[in-house]
Amino acid sequence: MSYLASNLRYLRKVKGITQSDLADQLDVQRTMISAYEDGRSEPKLATLLKISELLEVGLEELVEHDIEQLGRRALQKRKLNILTIAADQNDKENITLVGQKASAGYLNGYADPEYMETLPQFHLPNLSRQATYRAFELAGDSMLPLKAGTLIIGSYLDQLSQIKSGKTYVLVTQTEGVVYKRVFNYLAENGKLFLVSDNDHYKPYEVRGEDVLEVWEAKAFISTDFPNPGDKKTPLTLEDLGKMIQDIHYDLKKITG
Known part of the structure; x- marks a missing residue:
């Protein structure tokens, strides 16, 4: 048919x-x-x-x-690349750290075991052993209140369809490199992801599903910058997310119109 x-x-x-x-x-x-x-x-x-x-x-x-x-068959079922994993002498998975300076090289070396061995590795307690984790160092201020230098601990997703709209992810993409954003999944509608910064000074933008090489769902962060009560930012509420989604639909209509 x-x-x-x-x-x-x-x-x-x-x-x-x-x-x-x-x-x-x-x-x-x-x-x-x-x-x-x-x-x-x-x-x-x-x-x-x-x-x-x-x-x-x-x-x-x-x-x-x-x-x-x-939905879009090619994107919903496409698995991401085979992951290169670092392990210690007891065959326990390490968390590989991708620093700011290493992020440019990571785009070319993420699938190369020799390159991955050159990156720092560490363990964290209380993380599920059912997942693989990687740490990425933030650059810039697009995801305030998390500041530059914060480490985002991400859990690996092997399919794009697992991305849930409104959550934050580290994406490794052919077009944008390594980015940490709040992601809205429109793969079924137009084959694209909509990336939003928590700092509203940065405009949202789209990436095509086929340009995504790796996806890491944010699970924790490590920061040496303690929050100042006077600068406290109210966490996102369901109402905030609802308004954000409405704004995104409006932006999408302008982009595709």
Whole structure:
């Protein structure tokens, strides 16, 4: 069964593209787009390939997978890269520390066992042995009240679908390098993640799912900077998160519009 008609209609609307806009980009009449989406006509191969490119979806997925009902197949099921793990002489996993200066090299060496052995390693008590952890040193002030130099202890996720909107993660990406952000998962809708800083002086931005190399869910942090009661920041509430999500939807409409 072909899902081309429903997928074309769904993905076009998700991206905020009108039938007229799509027709202009494909150099066809708007009525032809309507015919494609109603299943009354099918595009020629050259047009189909261009549709696939414009909607940022694989040709096979566009035609054979029910994206609206089942989500983006390629991203939901894609596993991340095989993880290089450091262990001590008792075969107990260490926590590898990726410092600020090492973060640039980490993008190229994260899968190289020899490189990983050059990075500092340590243990922490009371962490579940059912997970693998890594520590990343923060740079800058985009995630206040956590300041530069804070160590984020992250638990490894092996699938992008495990990312829960509103939580904080360390992402290793081909485009942005190593970043620590609050992440909103829109993979099922448009194949992208929306990254938000807790410091509102920094604008949110998107990364494509296929550009993500590693994901670490923040579980703890280590800091030598003790909080000042006079500078105390109120933790995020459910109401705060709700407003943040509304703002993100508004920003997404501006980006895709």
